[in-house]
């Protein structure tokens with residue numbers, strides 16, 4: 001079942017000072033309708049049963065946890081466990097939310113889905129869910145991302161989605177979201193915007209978190225059953241922040257469990273070429289982007305900055321509002337891994353565990369590799385392995401000049 | 403003519419402009435132009451050239467991610483940013499236009515993030531001092547507008563609310579009666595940009611809002627020809643033309659002349675009798 005045990009957001013979609021609904025009037029009625037429809041759906045046992053059934057029979061949930069024994073031994077510290085979202089059908093955690101929202105769209109009578117994608121995983125997840133449920137799917141994707149995530153572009157097309165290249169601005173995820181919102185505002189009566197992370201106007205940050213919260217619910221139970229205890233530390237990468245919220249949420253009240261989000265450090269903070277919204281407070285300040293208030297990388301004049309990461313899925317100038325609140329409350333801590341560290345972690349996981357992780361997830365792995373040796377062997381780090389790396393082979397081959 | 407030395411900027415300036423337009427026109431004409439496009443000097447010349455045929459003027463303050471705008475205005479704001487146009491500079495341009503004798507009400511159209519970066523109160527205060535009359539902030543719905551509204555009210559400037567064809571009766575009933583200045587009616591669900599036809603149910607939408615409104619209703623989005631302006635002018639109190647003007651200026655060699663002639667033709671379409 002969806003978990004919504006916390007008091008945030010409030011009914012205006014505020015996570016403390018963050019969140020909200022900063023969208024044009026044309027969209028406000030659609031957002032009100034979505035809030036109502038989601039509220040009805042999550043209280044409807046039939047809807048929840050269908051969602052659960054598809055997660056089991058189609059996505060392959062529960063995803064297992066794997067004890068990374070060789071890696072843990074090599075690092076000589078904490079035991080590293082991996083939550084295997086890479087084993088989900090379509091290759092990442094993104095499918096959990098895509099299915100939830102596609103089911104909801106269908107229930108709302110919306111036959112047309114628009115989505116944005118960076119790495120292509122959310123695009124693939126959306127295209128997959130739409131194929132399964134018989135919905136039309138249009139995916140907006142920056143042309144820079146199309147070039148670096150080709151395999152996912154082919155996948156989306158094979159799944160029957162239309163992939164629309166976005167040439168405006170930095171031609172990456174933020175621009176794809178602009179175009180998806182422009183499409184939504186134009187076709188709002190027939191169309192649901194299937195937003196892929198805990199971003200955007202209320203109710204998206206809450207709804208996407210809820211649909212992803214299955215990750216933490218399962219992992220918590222699995223660790224208790226298989227190891228007999230909770231982890232000491234949970235680590236997840238943070239693009240918009242959906243896989244991180246998904247695994248954090250069920251552990252929110254377990255105060256002894258450290259929650260760590262890992263942003264994209266790109267070529268290093270000093271270079272300015274990164275997407276570490278919480279690490280570089282000189283250029284990242286509270287602002288409004290894509291309908292929500294949170295930390296935003298921007299110029300002194302309030303223009304949104306271009307970001308950089310080797311992983312398309314983390315290459316975004318803002319971050320989910322609930323993460324901003326968790327950070328203020330010191331319930332979660334945030335750090336970053338550079339492109340280089342992520343690439344090294346990528347290779348390490350391949351060689352020690354036989355798992356090819358997504359470059360996004362490799363950022364979380366990099367932090368686990370840094371931390372494990374500082375911890376005792378009887379301690380546990382749980383890493384959210386948010387996706388698999390098939391889509392990244394070209395990028396990695398080029399970066400390593402293989 | 404209204405005179406900035408006698409008429410206070412803000413609410414009363416806007417009300418006077420609508421009232422005065424009504425004497426000779428079916429509706430007030432409010433062109434939009436992007437400050438800093440295609441460059442600083444030219445944008446000032448364009449605004450000066452269109453002013454004699456305009457009743458109010460909407461001035462675009464560029465933002466990197468204008469999600470309510472179509473390709474024409476997107477491109478113009480992107481070029482303005484590439485030219486180094488900043489929010490502070492836009493306010494300086496407002497002041498220069500006033501010094502050049504342009505006395506029509508100015509509505510600053512800009513997205514919320516640059517305003518937050520500038521500081522809400524400072525922005526409103528500096529805009530008032532520069533000679534602006536009101537604000538149009540497309541990504542700031544009434545639900546989020548309290549702070550901005552209070553700041554604007556304190557300076558006697560107005561924040562213009564939007565209503566759209568999708569706005570349901572409850573939203574119309576809560577937003578319209580509280581509106582100050584005028585209400586910006588979005589003619590179609592969508593982004594800015596010229597369209598080939600005026601929505602056939604526009605009259606019905608205007609009528610629905612009019613039941614609750616105590617201020618003029620101006621219609622924008624997709625109006626690009628004198629014929630369309632005339633059609634909309636027959637239904638509403640104001641006609642807003644943006645993308646079409648930007649693209650006329652963009653294509654012309656002599657930009658301010660072309661812009662002036664185009665706005666004159668729009669005004670002719672609105673003339674009574």
Ligand SMILES: Cc1ncc(COP(=O)(O)O)c(C=O)c1O
Pocket residue numbers: 092093094118119120121122196197198237238239240241242243244312313314358360361386387388
């Ligand atoms: C595998 C994978 N992990 C993580 C992310 C980052 O998104 P989020 O922070 O919302 O989990 C993406 C985004 O595309 C992804 O594909």
